[in-house]
Amino acid sequence: METLTQPVQNSMKPGKWLNSSCKMCIHSCTTRIHVTEDGVINKIEGNPTSPSNNGRLCPKGNAAIMRHYDPARFRTPLRRTNPEKGPGVDPKWEPIGWDEALDLVGRELRKTLDDDPRKLMPAINDFQKLFLWAWPAALGNANYLSSVGNFCGGGYHPMNGFIHAAFAAANDVNYCNYWINNGGGDGFSSHLHTAAQANHVAKARVERNMRVVVIEPRLSIGAAKANEWVPIRPATDRQFALGLAHVLVAEKLYDAKFLKKDTNAPYLVGPDGYFVRNGEGKIYVWDAVDNRARLWDDPELNDFALEGTYTIDGKPCRPAFQKFKDILGDCSPEQMEKLTTVPAATTRRIAREFAKAAQIGSFIEIDGRVLPLRPAAYNYYRGAQGHKYSAMANHAFKLVNFLVGAIDTPGGHVGVTLDDQMQDIRGGFGAIRPGENGMLQTMPHQLHPEVPFSWPPNETHLMGFFPIGVDPGHLTQHTLANADKFGLDYQPDTLLMCHSNPLWNLPGDREQWYDLLRSMRFIVAIDILPNESNEWADVILPSHDLLESWNMTMIEPPHHEGMCLRQPATPPLYDTKSEEEIFYEISERLGLLETWNGILNFVNGFHQKPELLLEPNRKYSDREIAERKGKLWNGQGLDWYVEHGHAVTPRRPDKWYRPWDGMRLHFYLEDIVRARDTLRQKMEAADVPFRHEWEWGDYQPLPTAVPDPVHLEPADFDLYAITFKDIQINFGESIGNPWINDIVFKDPVHTAVLLNPKTAREKRLDDGDVVRIESPYGAIVAKLALSEGVHPDAVCVSNALSRVATQNTGVRHGGGNFNQLLPANLRHTDACSGQPETVARVRLIKLAGVPTDVAAGNSVFGKMSGMGRAH
Template sequence: MATGARYVQNSLKGGKWIPSTCKMCLHTCGTLMHVTDDGVVNKIEGNPTNPSNNGKLCPKGNSAIMRHYDPKRFKQPMKRTNPKKGPNEDPMWEPISWDEALDWVADELNKTIADDPRKILPSLEDFQKMNVWNWPLAFGNQNSFQSGGTMCGGAYHPVNGYIHAAFAVTNDANYCKYWINDGTGDGFSSHLHAAAQSNWVADARVKRGMRCVTIEPRLSISAAKSEEWIPIRPATDRHFALGLCHVMVKEGRCDYEFLRKDTNAPYLVAPDGTFKRNADGKIYVWDTQTGSPALWDEIDHTRMALEGTYTVEGTECKPAFQKFMDILEDCTPEKMSEVTTVPADTIVRIAREFSDAAEIGATIDIDGRTLPFRPAGYNYYRGAQGHKHGFQTNHAFKMVNMLVGSIDTPGGLMGATLDDQWVDNNRVSAGENGMMEPKPHQLGPLPPFAYPPTTFHLLNYFPVGLHPPHLNLLVHENPEYFGVDFKPDVMFILHSNPLWAMQGPRDKWFEFMESMRFIVVSDIIPTETTRWADVILPSHDALESWNMTMIEPPHTEGMCLRQPATDPLYDTKSEEDIVTELSERMGILDQYNEIVNIVSGFHHKPELALQPGKKYSDKEIAERKGLLWNDQPLEWYQERGHAVTPRRPDKWYRPWDGLRLHFYIEDMVTIPRDLKQKMEEADVPFRHEWHFDDYQPLPTAVLDPVHEEPPEYDLYGMFFKDIQINFGESLSNPWIKDIVYRDPVHIALILNPKTAEKQGLESGDIVQVDSPYGRIYGRIGVTEGMHPDALGVSNSLSRIKVTHGGVPHAGGHFNDLLPYDLRNTDAVTGQPETVCKVKLTKLDDWPEPLKQGKTVYELVDELKRPGKTGSH
């Protein structure tokens, strides 16, 4: 931007509109960028031709201009000249050439690979570029130091893969009449395509009078705009869902046709938890007409028993549905009310309203198909499912929908794909015994079982899960106990900020960073993590780079093009160019090209496959993705910006028609049995600490360990995000800061007024917040919009850097309060607990080091010195 340039209203500036795709979060709303005749981007709007977001754009999307012109952007490759590293150490960057930077990084990576490729810790989180995300597979590395997954949908994604063969879920705004949000702002403020989904949900409410109910501890945007807000004690959402299931089963409010015909609910379960099979491996059901066992494909589904106990070949068996009924006996509304604090009569009423709204038995004709019509959906996300028993919790939410038959039906809870890649790609395939094949692993392959482990974060022991990166810290503290025979010494970090996003105390993560020999970071702006780098490889931003993708669109499908609005402002490169140049220097270019082919699906059209020995730019890869989708060249996309259409009904509604869904997940019996046997045979020293009971084929009412902390921790600490700070690093952006820091919710630790009075606190009081795992400080804010048992901490308070002027330091980071141990990690998926118990201590003033502008971590050091009291 020219120095001293004058600015006038956009309407008086000549120029052109360029269609593109937003990247201010991980999703893909269509945009129009206005570029003036002198080459300045001065307006970004939603693209009205894109039916996903229909011209709507959230605050982050509009603020992409401020990221593009951020004066703090990295402008050229740089190397560190200050050998001392720390959260407040100035790296004293010195510019270097790209050749010097790339040669240096490649040499350091190869040095470690020659020793042991497991010693590299990658953290690659450009979710819109999965071709880059999986780069470490090219040198045989499956470590992960990134939070993407466990801190958003660690258990959510695998369970979606089991039930829908999909990556995400959302309610069907096309037909839904009763929309439940549990722990999510879908349709209002967050999650899938926030601006797009809010447009779809608003239409459904205005045009059809759709009713919305939000279950959350906090009066969020979703809760405030819903017809009803149901406050709930944190980390008890599974119990609320089981209470609903109890009512629906007891009162016969179930779609029994769906359960018999479209799920494995009638399949007979033997005492060992597996399905009862004959000698050929075929599963038995009970024939109510003949009063005898039959194979699942021998009789009409209407004759299959759902309830009862039967003897088959001398073995006492029960239908899977009966097994769930047995669990629900102890999940009465009264008992679940004691856990959740939601009144029992509210649980009963919501169960009845939901099942009535589902219109069990109704049908609808769509595109020549007669489909069940179930216009009620129980939708949820991180706030509800991010807990120790994450797999069971996600499964419980599915069961609410399963009981009324609203899985993947018009109006119900729908599976959303990560990226279809080509038009006719259907995510579904047949499994065994008439069931749909589960697909829990959609972000890449998992390493096989091994002891010693081949991954530093123990992924070898999570055969169903996503990466549990918080366990890097646990293993770092005691590598001998976990049998790790290597020590990571290099980090490669790209568009990721693990020091901000990871749970566990920052000071311990700082020690982890200090143990590294070499750290390379590729990013756009300074972050908490970039301060630890030895070299910076600056990347283009979204307004000067190419991409083609679709990321979890809730109601549409089709590729979205990102194209440059301007030439690169600085001496930066695309992520593809950075990784490709490194691959060539490291001698792994051919391996990387093949990874891109596999991840992008290019083998579906072999003429698009990347060839050995050739480097491909971001533009070339984008063009191939467009051709794979619909055979249209890049110029076609450049003119239109996208190929988005409403989601094809045959891929959206019951794409698994003719197959049975996993009501009962037998893998949760066989997988832990196999894993336990392998751990025993290998004499894994921590096998007795592994929580094999986390694996359950049906959800149970077991309490998460967070409810069992010492009684002095008398409140539940939880943190929250709104649309402007969701799914993206945006708080250094002045437009976003202007929104966030004018909102009292985002500048205080939030308590219910009755709780504040009980604690002897008033609005504005300074408090010390302790969990069993860490400490932060802050000021109290009071609102009726918080559950009395909870302390709410906005994500805006969780910064630990002062790199950008004006980003407030809030006395700590909420993630410091969270555990990073096996006790609080779901042994099935690796999902960590994201709620903690806390206690508050009123202070007369800020601790002196904080008043002096020091960080809470320096304060910790002060308190640890001889003669001082207190500890972290």
């Protein structure tokens, strides 16, 4: 037999393997990249040495090759020569040199800064280089034009900060035996490190027979693989969770010891919503044995009362747990069924199964620590919590985990850091810290510090009015359309985008967004490929792609920690630059170099090690920034990371399980009451004219079952439209990629809008019919595919259909952006968290055919014909 002199895998040419990390979504699976002897990348696969993704890689990761070699990539700086702007309008780009482009950008931004820095509208959305998000701070600017962050997790991220002092959360796959997924694809098709999580979840199911229950309106990939799919009417997930909680409390299936010892559930709450305190600010509890009030840390305390009504200093008060029990009195599964359509018997059964699986009272020893073992956890994401009352929805899901003691325990629901680099047990940004009265210090601000209140507002999206929220970029449409009412004494005229597509991700009326962009004096975009938004730019600054650049990150790792290297696999194919170099060059031209380096030192944590500090007036490359981040993590230089690819290990148990041990978790969120009242006082003092219209009821320390306003739309809008993603289009960055298109557009799930056959019959609709989907706020056009895997009240729109005409001919257009079905207003925005409603009430109108304005140049409709039913 002939001996091979070169390694051969999948019939590849000889070459070399390089260690790197993916960036085809916001996360960071480690990879191995094969480069042939002639310098061509011909294979990308997962790195088997990483315990995070274990050599697994999703279709998007493999498709990075196609984006690297995409002929539509921006190849050099470009200047617009066509003064007309509009969707699909040819900018008539003119190639220019970098010095000319950067000088032009510097001059135009300088005009804006000299006039009014608030007139700059930033949209910077690179999650793997989060430090770039801080660049506007160098200008003293807190504006933000995007729905990245708040559209998917407006209430999710602050609530994780309240409960876990973390950015995200995940069920602990290491020990969980009963896994609930509500409105999210974790472990199957989307969200955190999808390929990695799917691998670990599959192992848990094979090795431990972990049971999976999925609650959502559509039979998703996760639901199809689950032990049980529970169809639910859209935007009623909070009520379902409260139905579960009702059963757990009414049948005493809760962990009373955990609630008493590790939470503020026994703390007494007065009629004003605040904890009852003595003159020194210490909180009272009720001694259930001596039947008297004591301070929470009184050494003579016999037992905490969780229930009852008491009087202290003439004021009635109740333990926080009793307050929640009172709310649950109106949340029986039978009552909730009227809204959710989930049979009460199903809710009761799942609650009992969940409690039994939680093994309340059991323990496990890990690394010498004896920890509560709670192998049942309730996980969720955007589909479940992306609604008007988002803060309450997130809190309701957390409280189901609270009741069985499954917060940050082995097998339970555990906090996930945003970027490992900035997280530590007792120090650093995003750290676990003790708060007052024995409680964990809450950390609702995970993306940036709180933006100060101002009147007139300094931000068009009113971020100063959301003291515990995530930037509601969509409100810019609402405030600018009502500038006098909202006190705006300036008009934004400059837009800077970096890897951002606000026209795609923002809800609201498309024409109003188009008018906003037409009003801009100057628009600059830092990007790789054309999209709906950057075709409006005056200047394009082309950046390297992930296979040409350096970075170091580990973004939202569910069960692991440690830096992951991204390194160039080829020299830049075109005349592009790294984002770091671009922002340095702009900063230098604006005289902000020293300020920018000071900000970078803080947001990257370099101030923790003086030897890593950036010098004030130097410009640094992406390679130099990456090396410092690597050294900050484990002291190793870039050569070590190039050899090993990553420093990923399983998360340290002391950081993963109960890192707050000895502190109390926030069962009751007094901080929300305080934030509400403080904001109200500021608005009263400033005589803000719309203060009485503000949605003060959105601020609740415990969730209630009040229906979201989407359920109160006019009755003729009798269906609920939702949008969804699968793994190949998870977190964007997919447009025009032929490998991804090959998967997506051969699947009727992604080429037509899904409707239940029973609903279709009632409306005299059939498979393949063209319909106009109308909400009170906008409309899109689509073809129907009938599927039993859809709740009868739901209309399911794949994210793949949410495109509009652009300069990128590789993007297949749908019948309009789903987000135009949604309003961009305060009524449908959670005043507490900034989360916009992501479900639309709609009606279907059958059309004779595809309208000519939609059909023109629309390849999706051609591909959809004859696709057949979605099963």
